[in-house]
Amino acid sequence: xxxxxxxxxxxxxxxxxxxxxxxxxxxxxxxxxxxxxxxxxxxxxxxxxxxxxxxxxxxxxxxxxxxxxxxxxxxxxxxxxxxxxxxxxxxxxxxxxxxxxxxxxxxxxxxxxxxxxxxxxxxxxxxxxxxxxxxxxxxxxxxxxxxxxxxxxxxxxxxxxxxxxxxxxxxxxxxxxxxxxxxxxxxxxxxxxxxxxxxxxxxxxxxxxxxxxxxxxxxxxxxxxxxxxxxxxxxxxxxxxxxxxxxxxxxxxxxxxxxxxxxxxxxxxxxxxxxxxxxxxxxxxxxxxxxxxxxxxxxxxxxxxxxxxxxxxxxxxxxxxxxxxxxxxxxxxxxxxxxxxxxxxxxxxxxxxxxxxx
Amino acid sequence: xxxxxxxxxxxxxxxxxxxxxxxxxxxxxxxxxxxxxxxxxxxxxxxxxxxxxxxxxxxxxxxxxxxxxxxxxxxxxxxxxxxxxxxxxxxxxxxxxxxxxxxxxxxxxxxxxxxxxxxxxxxxxxxxxxxxxxxxxxxxxxxxxxxxxxxxxxxxxxxxxxxxxxxxxxxxxxxxxxxxxxxxxxxxxxxxxxxxxxxxxxxxxxxxxxxxxxxxxxxxxxxxxxxxxxxxxxxxxxxxxxxxxxxxxxxxxxxxxxxxxxxxxxxxxxxxxxxxxxxxxxxxxxxxxxxxxxxxxxxxxxxxxxxxxxxxxxxxxxx
Numbered sequence: 050x051x052x053x054x055x056x057x058x059x060x061x062x063x064x065x066x067x068x069x070x071x072x073x074x075x076x077x078x079x080x081x082x083x084x085x086x087x088x089x090x091x092x093x094x095x096x097x098x099x100x101x102x103x104x105x106x107x108x109x110x111x112x113x114x115x116x117x118x119x120x121x122x123x124x125x126x127x128x129x130x131x132x133x134x135x136x137x138x139x140x141x142x143x144x145x146x147x148x149x150x151x152x153x154x155x156x157x158x159x160x161x162x163x164x165x166x167x168x169x170x171x172x173x174x175x176x177x178x179x180x181x182x183x184x185x186x187x188x189x190x191x192x193x194x195x196x197x198x199x200x201x202x203x204x205x206x207x208x209x210x211x212x213x214x215x216x217x218x219x220x221x222x223x224x225x226x227x228x229x230x231x232x233x234x235x236x237x238x239x240x241x242x243x244x245x246x247x248x249x250x251x252x253x254x255x256x257x258x259x260x261x262x263x264x265x266x267x268x269x270x271x272x273x274x275x276x277x278x279x280x281x282x283x284x285x286x287x288x289x290x291x292x293x294x295x296x297x298x299x300x301x302x303x304x305x306x307x308x309x310x311x312x313x314x315x316x317x318x319x320x321x322x323x324x325x326x327x328x329x330x331x332x333x334x335x336x337x338x339x340x341x342x343x344x345x346x347x348x349x350x351x352x353x354x355x356x357x358x359x360x361x362x363x364x365x366x367x368x369x370x371x372x373x374x375x376x377x378x379x380x381x382x383x384x385x386x387x388x389x390x391x392x393x394x395x396x397x398x399x400x401x402x403x404x405x406x407x
Numbered sequence: 408x409x410x411x412x413x414x415x416x417x418x419x420x421x422x423x424x425x426x427x428x429x430x431x432x433x434x435x436x437x438x439x440x441x442x443x444x445x446x447x448x449x450x451x452x453x454x455x456x457x458x459x460x461x462x463x464x465x466x467x468x469x470x471x472x473x474x475x476x477x478x479x480x481x482x483x484x485x486x487x488x489x490x491x492x493x494x495x496x497x498x499x500x501x502x503x504x505x506x507x508x509x510x511x512x513x514x515x516x517x518x519x520x521x522x523x524x525x526x527x528x529x530x531x532x533x534x535x536x537x538x539x540x541x542x543x544x545x546x547x548x549x550x551x552x553x554x555x556x557x558x559x560x561x562x563x564x565x566x567x568x569x570x571x572x573x574x575x576x577x578x579x580x581x582x583x584x585x586x587x588x589x590x591x592x593x594x595x596x597x598x599x600x601x602x603x604x605x606x607x608x609x610x611x612x613x614x615x616x617x618x619x620x621x622x623x624x625x626x627x628x629x630x631x632x633x634x635x636x637x638x639x640x641x642x643x644x645x646x647x648x649x650x651x652x653x654x655x656x657x658x659x660x661x662x663x664x665x666x667x668x669x670x671x672x673x674x675x676x677x678x679x680x681x682x683x684x685x686x687x688x689x690x691x692x693x694x695x696x697x698x699x700x701x702x703x704x705x706x707x708x709x710x711x712x713x714x715x716x717x718x719x720x721x722x723x724x725x726x
Binding site: 115118119122123124173187237240241242244245247248249253255256258260266267270271273274278367370378379380381 | 418422425520522524525527531544546547549550
């Protein structure tokens with residue numbers, strides 16, 4: 050049994066045992082969200098659709114063809130995409146907060162979001178949706194932009210082979226600010242593409258497809274695996290880098306690997322869904338309060354928490370305006386996460402009054 | 408257990424799990440064949456239409472269920488008599504007025520906006536054809552393309568673009584005759600206006616589409632063309648080609664238009680004339696500031712009405 054040392058407790062006595070409960074919550078949210086939408090499709094129909102959809106398109110199936118298409122091609126990819134994006138953002142936020150030893154850190158602080166925004170915006174404004182790569186151009190360029198921005202921020206902050214954490218934070222933020230200005234400039238010159246650009250930037254899960262999922266799933270799993278392996282090191286690193294070094298942790302290598310993994314996961318998430326904020330900021334906070342700061346529990350909890358949070362926000366985004374005047378407009382999910390995440394964050398701030406630490 | 412071997416064991420386990428998931432994911436992807444939305448009417452001779460983005464779209468020749476997510480195209484559909492085939496529109500399609508009652512009765516559903524559409528609703532309505540403008544709407548609608556729903560992107564540039572729109576929409580709905588009639592009726596009205604103003608001196612016009620920041624109508628656009636046809640010159644026709652051009656109020660004062668037309672935005676005409684420096688403009692001195700609804704300068708059948716109105720502003724003495 051290890052000594053607890055500097056790690057404080059969360060609200061739950063045995064966090065490890067509570068993880069399955071969280072997983073159950075995840076599954077429940079998933080099933081409920083599958084039900085919601087323009088047509089309320091009952092559970093039995095959903096199971097039929099899932100079964101027949103994957104195994105056999107038997108004409109004897111009682112599920113109407115359209116319902117099946119809606120579930121298999123629209124809702125299911127959308128929810129699974131939401132789980133992937135939400136968990137990426139959640140765990141990335143938790144990791145970065147650990148590395149930077151700063152609770153304000155979140156996945157976009159490395160420049161990922163602004164880089165993705167510039168990449169995706171270029172694709173939209175230059176009309177690549179029509180020519181090269183087809184419509185995947187936006188995602189591809191967004192990914193390239195995101196990774197480039199992180200590399201830029203990293204190289205600015207690098208001193209030899211070390212990366213001072215504070216410098217990295219500052220360089221990431223300044224790269225973000227600069228790239229945001231470029232986005233605004235692009236908006237000025239975008240002409241008829243402006244509205245498409247704005248809605249893409251606000252983030253949306255509505256363009257999720259199996260193709261996108263199959264492309265991002267393996268690299269995201271790779272990133273998660275890497276993060277899982279370094280979770281223990283992260284615990285030690287929160288004691289301070291010098292302390293961690295003397296305790297045998299290879300600090301610089303861990304930092305680089307973790308930042309790489311986080312950037313990869315976040316870049317993938319942003320390239321398929323646009324920029325969805327607050328998930329990476331608020332979810333690690335809540336899970337830290339409930340589950341405590343031990344990263345071996347905190348990271349999986351943030352993953353699942355992020356998935357749950359995003360699924361709920363997406364359900365809200367899909368259904369909020371459905372019945373209002375029958376408009377059928379969908380809110381961009383980034384708006385919902387901000388509307389919910391913002392006040393939630395303020396509430397957490399007030400409640401803890403900074404009393405809890407990493 | 409000591410530190411290093413525990414580490415290794417964990418690495419191996421997680422690597423195996425990851426591998427397993429990747430294998431499953433690949434399996435799922437290949438077995439879950441993408442369900443396509445095939446329309447029920449099995450036609451032997453589908454029509455193939457080339458839309459304005461150069462895509463060849465194959466549509467059935469019995470189009471019964473159409474969704475239009477651009478208001479100007481919705482107006483065209485009504486004008487050629489195709490509204491009984493319309494089952495869905497965007498939230499901004501409010502013309503002609505009788506569409507409101509059709510929506511209330513449930514004959515037509517509202518599917519959100521073109522840039523933020525309700526994909527599920529569109530799919531659930533099982534349309535035979537979706538008509539949109541491109542390429543800017545493509546990002547939001549690409550999911551429908553992936554589901555093999557027939558979707559046409561139109562990109563009307565100028566009056567010829569409008570005529571092409573009308574013809575393509577008519578062809579896809581098998582209303583070729585009606586669409587040709589519509590084109591000709593618009594052309595007649597355009598020619599009438601051209602004749603009435605052809606000997607008149609050209610009037611210099613500043614058309615504003617937004618007041619904060621100030622946006623003027625750019626060259627190579629439909630409103631610009633309409634101004635020319637109405638016997639005017641767009642004072643900003645030398646601007647860099649764009650739909651709307653962000654301008655400096657000083658530029659308006661410097662170019663001294665004879666007529667100012669405010670297109671659509673809510674700013675009172677007195678407010679315009681009281682802008683700093685504007686009192687030196689001919690248009691303000693002669694009180695030739697007019698207002699026109701944005702819907703009359705859109706690529707819809709009512710462009711003829713817009714043209715006539717603008718001609719009246721510029722040359723009130725013509726017939």
